[in-house]
Amino acid sequence: MTKAGLLQIEGAGKTYRGGTQALSGIDLEIGRGEFVSLVGPSGCGKSTLLRLMAGLLSPSAGTLSWAGGARPEAGFVFQDATLMPWADVFSNVHLPLKLKGISAEDARARIMAALSRVGLGEAAHAMPRALSGGMRMRVSITRALVMEPTVLFMDEPFAALDELTREKLDDDLLTLWNEQGWTVIFVTHSVYEAVYLSERVLIMNETGRLEADMPIEGGFPRGQAFRDSQLFFEQVKKVSAALRGRSAP
Numbered sequence: 430m431t432k433a434g435l436l437q438i439e440g441a442g443k444t445y446r447g448g449t450q451a452l453s454g455i456d457l458e459i460g461r462g463e464f465v466s467l468v469g470p471s472g473c474g475k476s477t478l479l480r481l482m483a484g485l486l487s488p489s490a491g492t493l494s495w496a497g498g499a500r501p502e503a504g505f506v507f508q509d510a511t512l513m514p515w516a517d518v519f520s521n522v523h524l525p526l527k528l529k530g531i532s533a534e535d536a537r538a539r540i541m542a543a544l545s546r547v548g549l550g551e552a553a554h555a556m557p558r559a560l561s562g563g564m565r566m567r568v569s570i571t572r573a574l575v576m577e578p579t580v581l582f583m584d585e586p587f588a589a590l591d592e593l594t595r596e597k598l599d600d601d602l603l604t605l606w607n608e609q610g611w612t613v614i615f616v617t618h619s620v621y622e623a624v625y626l627s628e629r630v631l632i633m634n635e636t637g638r639l640e641a642d643m644p645i646e647g648g649f650p651r652g653q654a655f656r657d658s659q660l661f662f663e664q665v666k667k668v669s670a671a672l673r674g675r676s677a678p
């Protein structure tokens with residue numbers, strides 16, 4: 430890895446109450462500013478690993494060590510945009526700042542700049558029910574963006590969207606990643622999406638272990654030319670083969 434280390438995971442495991450062993454023996458280093466995707470069969474522990482890294486769960490074994498000694502400012506984006514239905518877009522984006530004691534007045538310029546950045550400048554006073562699924566997800570991303578996170582945890586954020594909207598959001602996410610210098614940890618079921626977005630794809634197997642760690646070739650910025658390239662398809666084939674090789678018959 431060429432990027433400076435941000436997170437070091439050693440021997441991490443997670444056994445849930447009731448006995449399900451979701452993860453075991455996870456050794457992993459994440460570099461500062463990396464875009465890393467996690468793929469693997471359903472139930473293999475992707476979300477559990479993401480939640481461990483995000484500090485939403487604690488490991489049953491092993492350690493997670495952050496450079497500088499503490500988890501840096503983090504943003505979260507999940508498949509469900511989890512917007513407050515009774516509040517407009519502005520108030521939804523304000524929420525995490527409000528929880529930190531920053532008033533709407535003080536945060537106005539920052540919120541409006543973030544909304545404009547994702548193309549929602551005109552929608553600040555719209556209610557969530559008036560938005561398309563893609564726009565709701567943009568609000569969710571804006572809510573992370575205003576917190577100026579160092580690391581962004583994303584759990585199948587675009588899985589419920591149609592293909593074209595998903596490709597557009599993938600492109601917008603890569604632009605933001607490049608601009609903001611985020612480290613992104615991205616869970617997806619789509620090998621195409623993982624290869625398109627990532628510098629590295631981590632493949633998990635059904636025993637809750639890391640099966641492979643594949644660097645993805647192809648410079649940034651990426652766009653349609655990359656999606657159409659031989660290099661892209663070859664890497665999709667490679668990741669798919671690694672996944673199939675370990676999936677239950």
Ligand SMILES: Nc1ncnc2c1ncn2[C@@H]1O[C@H](COP(=O)(O)OP(=O)(O)OP(=O)(O)O)[C@@H](O)[C@H]1O
Nearest residue numbers: 445446447449451470471472473474475476477478
């Ligand atoms: N809160 C919980 N309590 C008990 N078991 C859980 C809990 N959350 C997840 N599990 C179990 O842990 C295992 C891993 O689940 P996890 O959601 O991390 O997998 P995943 O790879 O993200 O799955 P999917 O791709 O279907 O979203 C599964 O067997 C799941 O049933």
